[in-house]
Amino acid sequence: ALFVLVVVTIHVWATGISLKKPRLVQNKLGAVIEIVRRALFRGIVPRPFYSKSDVTPFFRANGYPPDTKEYKDLLENKFVNWRMKVHGLVEKSLELSLADIRALKKEIQITEHSCIQGWTAIGEWGGVPMSYIISLCRPLPQARYVVFYSYQYTDGAQFYEAIYMELAKHHQTILAYEMNGKPLPVPHGAPLRLRIETQLGFKMVKWVKSIEFVSDYKKIGMGQGGHREDHMYYGIGAGI
Structure with a gap:
């Protein structure tokens, strides 16, 4: 008692x-x-192995696509004019079109998505390894975090998430432009989304607009390392 x-x-x-x-x-x-x-x-090191027969027939999509004019114009033009900027503490800044990204090294993985809400789903993702993007832009020694910015705005602020450099280099961290062998659907983040298979879903930024390499995330947003961390008091670490 x-x-x-x-x-x-x-x-x-x-x-x-x-x-x-x-x-x-x-x-x-x-x-x-x-x-x-x-x-x-x-x-x-997680070693999950799934086959195409394991793919979930219905893969839930959380959130709503961006409703800004900028994004709607890109969508209407089938993302022909879309460009992703890679900048910050790097030797070489990049500005890549969707065609440019599709021409880079491609990785395909079938993995399980785990949402913080408690549900899971298995999907096949195709895209460029983040480690390859890192090899192209060559981050400076002081770059410790990678920040992914979205076209989406929630609670009046741009959605973003920051991850450790070592996580960005992980072999299962990719920028996906395909889902289940088809172009990435808009509800799931078209034209490009982040996939970090060792993390909970909220870290996997959809509708990616730009990527920034920084030494610290304290001056971005409310300084907690991401939109959910800023507004919902989550921790920056979301490993599973």
Whole structure:
């Protein structure tokens, strides 16, 4: 009985603190959790193998496509005028069309998508490895994070997510322009979306507009490492 009372008391106290000072709790707990998470799971390499017969017939699409004039104009023109800028702390800035990206090294992978809401789905994705983009732009030594910006705006702010450089170089991190052997559908992020198969779905930016290499993400958005981290107090680490 005493143990239960102690647990309930701690729970009530912790809940009160988190409700009054959510950003403080996010930053303090996040710092500790992220250190432990990276120390425990850094060397683990996932090896899931799926075949085309495992592909989920209905793959849910969260969120809504961008409703800006800029994106609608690109969509109407079948993304012929779309260009993805790669900039920041790099030796060589890039500006790539969809045709340019399709002409680069291609990776195809069948993987399981895990959403933070609890659902999963298996799909086949085709695109260029992020590691290949990195080899083209050659990040400077001080570049520690890669930030992916979307055409989508949510809660009045541009959607973005930041990931560690080592995660960007992971062999399962790709910029996908195909889904299940066909051009990427608009609800799933056309013309290009990020796939990071070791992370929860909210880190996989859809409707990619540009990529920036930075030394720190503290001055981007609210400084938490992503739109969900800024507005919903998620942690920057979303490994699965």
